[in-house]
Amino acid sequence: MEDTPIPYELPETENHSFFFIDQRVETSFEAKLHRHDAWELYYVVHGYGTRIAGDTLQPFSAGDVVLIPPGMFHRWIYEPDSADDDGHVRYLMSAFSHSFVERCVELFPELRNRLSGVVYPTGALRFGAESSRIxxxxxxxxxxxxxxxxxxxxxxxxxVVFTSTDHTPVGSPMRIERDVRRMQHICSYVMAHYMHAIPLDEIAAEMGMNRSAFCSYFKRCKGMTFSQFVTRYRLNTACELLKHSQKQVSEICFMVGFNDLPHFIRVFKKATGMSPTLYRKTTIPGRANPTGNRDMKG
Structure with a gap:
C-alpha cells in the first residue's frame, strides 16, 4: 500500500514542536489508509464508524481515545448517519514525533522522572474509561x-498517555508491505459484504489465492480464522447498532449477517456475557461499556 497523504499537513518542526487540530468535517471527507512518522492521539468527539489500525478492523464510537504509533497504517471511516444536524463529525487530534518526546525527557527532569523506564507501545491502544476521561x-x-x-x-x-495501564490493544503493526495491501483489501471486502455470507472460496478468489493458502495466510497474519474475524466484526457492528439505533434485535441480527436469531443471541452472549437486549439497556449514554476488557478485537 502506497503512503497516502493525510487531509492535513503536519507542521514544519521549525514552527511547531507538535501538531493539534479540532476538526469538524463531513463524513465523506476522510483520509485513505495512511501512515506518518508521528504518534497520533485521536479523540472522537462526535460520530462513529470503523477504524483500521495496523492489522485490526474495529468499530469506534464517540468518546473513544486512541493512540496510533509512528509508522502504523491507519484509517478512520465515519458512518454517514453518525453526523450531527449540520452533517459533520468532529475529532480532536494531537500528533507529535518521538524525537519531541525524547527531547522533552532530556530537557525536563520532572518529565524524565515520570517517564523513566517507560516501554513505548509498538501497537495501537484504546484508552479505558478513566484514562479516556482525563x-x-x-x-x-x-x-x-x-x-x-x-x-x-x-x-x-x-x-498520562505513556504511563497509563488503563488501555486495550486495538492494532499491531504489519511490517511487510505486501501483507498491508492484502489485509487492507480483505478488511475492505469484509466491510462491504459482512451483511451476507462470505464463502471462503469467494474471498480466496478475490485475493487471488486458493482456499487452503488463504486460510493459512490469514491465520498467520491475524492469529484467528477468517470465520472468527468476520464473526467478531459482525458482533462489534451489532454492538454499535444496539447503542446508537432503535432497531429491533431481530432486525440487527439480519443486518449484520446472522441468518438465525437464536444463534445470533447465543453467539452474542458468549462474546459479551449478556444478551443483546441487556447489552442495549446497560450501554445507554453515560454508562460504562459492559464488555470492559472483553473487547472483541476485529
Missing part, C-alpha cells in the same frame, strides 16, 4: 489555549 479533558482544555499554553498542557499530557 485525556478528553486535557485535549478539550488545549483547544482553548494559545500555542504556548498548549505546549505546557502537552508536557502534562505525555505522562
Amino acid at each position: 485525556i478528553r479533558k486535557m485535549l478539550a482544555e488545549m483547544n482553548a489555549l494559545d500555542e504556548l499554553g498548549r505546549l505546557c498542557e502537552m508536557l502534562r499530557l505525555l505522562p
Whole structure:
C-alpha cells in the first residue's frame, strides 16, 4: 500500500514542536489508509464508524481515545448517519514525533522522572474509561489555549498517555508491505459484504489465492480464522447498532449477517456475557461499556 497523504499537513518542526487540530468535517471527507512518522492521539468527539489500525478492523464510537504509533497504517471511516444536524463529525487530534518526546525527557527532569523506564507501545491502544476521561479533558482544555499554553498542557499530557495501564490493544503493526495491501483489501471486502455470507472460496478468489493458502495466510497474519474475524466484526457492528439505533434485535441480527436469531443471541452472549437486549439497556449514554476488557478485537 502506497503512503497516502493525510487531509492535513503536519507542521514544519521549525514552527511547531507538535501538531493539534479540532476538526469538524463531513463524513465523506476522510483520509485513505495512511501512515506518518508521528504518534497520533485521536479523540472522537462526535460520530462513529470503523477504524483500521495496523492489522485490526474495529468499530469506534464517540468518546473513544486512541493512540496510533509512528509508522502504523491507519484509517478512520465515519458512518454517514453518525453526523450531527449540520452533517459533520468532529475529532480532536494531537500528533507529535518521538524525537519531541525524547527531547522533552532530556530537557525536563520532572518529565524524565515520570517517564523513566517507560516501554513505548509498538501497537495501537484504546484508552479505558478513566484514562479516556482525563485525556478528553486535557485535549478539550488545549483547544482553548494559545500555542504556548498548549505546549505546557502537552508536557502534562505525555505522562498520562505513556504511563497509563488503563488501555486495550486495538492494532499491531504489519511490517511487510505486501501483507498491508492484502489485509487492507480483505478488511475492505469484509466491510462491504459482512451483511451476507462470505464463502471462503469467494474471498480466496478475490485475493487471488486458493482456499487452503488463504486460510493459512490469514491465520498467520491475524492469529484467528477468517470465520472468527468476520464473526467478531459482525458482533462489534451489532454492538454499535444496539447503542446508537432503535432497531429491533431481530432486525440487527439480519443486518449484520446472522441468518438465525437464536444463534445470533447465543453467539452474542458468549462474546459479551449478556444478551443483546441487556447489552442495549446497560450501554445507554453515560454508562460504562459492559464488555470492559472483553473487547472483541476485529
